[in-house]
Each structure stands twice: as structure tokens, then as C-alpha cells.
Amino acid sequence: MSNGKWIPEIMYEESDEEGVSSNIPFVMVPVNESMPNLLYIFESRDTGQTEPNLEGDEVPVYEWDLHQYADMLQLKNKLDKKTYDKVRISLGLEPIDAAAEKGKKITSDIRNNLK
Numbered sequence: 881m882s883n884g885k886w887i888p889e890i891m892y893e894e895s896d897e898e899g900v901s902s903n904i905p906f907v908m909v910p911v912n913e914s915m916p917n918l919l920y921i922f923e924s925r926d927t928g929q930t931e932p933n934l935e936g937d938e939v940p941v942y943e944w945d946l947h948q949y950a951d952m953l954q955l956k957n958k959l960d961k962k963t964y965d966k967v968r969i970s971l972g973l974e975p976i977d978a979a980a981e982k983g984k985k986i987t988s989d990i991r992n993n994l995k
Contacts, residue, residue, distance in 0.1 A: 886913045890921075919949045 888907045909915050923945045930938040956964055956976070965975040973979065 886910060888916055888919065890919075915951065917951045917954045921947050921949065923947055 888909075890905045890907060892905050893903070907915060925943045925945075927941045927943055929941040931941055933939045952968075955967055959967065961976070968975060968979075974982070
């Protein structure tokens with residue numbers, strides 16, 4: 881469906897109060913497109929140094945490092961459980977079964993508090 885020219889834009893809600901996304905960035909995906917399986921994001925850091933620009937003014941020098949962020953659902957669907965758990969642990973997450981159990985407990989606690 882995609883013509884390959886759509887570029888995802890990472891967006892944030894502009895609200896003083898907690899909105900729909902709870903301060904988590906989001907991507908508005910056009911109707912005929914899909915959320916990318918991998919996002920590339922540059923990290924930019926000021927080096928503390930300056931250099932002259934074409935006009936002779938001193939401007940900051942930045943370091944740029946490219947990062948890649950994968951869709952965990954794609955990994956979960958395509959990797960065996962053992963490998964997927966290794967990926968989760970390497971990212972500082974718990975294995976999926978432990979995380980699912982904690983999620984069930986949180987949901988149960990919320991339901992009990994609503995009663």
C-alpha cells in the first residue's frame with residue numbers, strides 16, 4: 881500500500897494535564913501506511929566546542945549518533961520465546977512470563993480498587 885515516501889514523525893501531546901498518550905510520544909500513521917518495524921533516530925549532543933560558520937560567526941559543534949528502535953511486537957512474533965526473552969533482558973526488561981504475571985496482578989488490583 882505504501883509508496884515508500886512517507887516518513888514517520890514522532891510527536892508529543894502539548895498539554896499541561898495528562899492526555900491520551902500520558903507523555904509517551906506517538907506517530908500519526910496515514911490511512912494507507914503501516915507503523916514502521918524499525919525507527920531510526922539521531923542522537924545529537926553539544927560537544928561544548930564551536931567553529932566558525934560561513935558568515936564567520938562561532939556556532940556550536942554537535943556530535944551525531946544514529947540509533948535504531950525495533951517494534952517489540954514484531955520481535956515477539958518472529959523470535960522463539962527463549963531468544964525473545966534474551967532480547968528483553970538485554971534491554972533491561974523482565975522475561976515475558978514474569979512481566980505478564982505482574983501485569984495481571986496490576987489489572988487485578990485496579991479492578992479490586994474500582995469495586
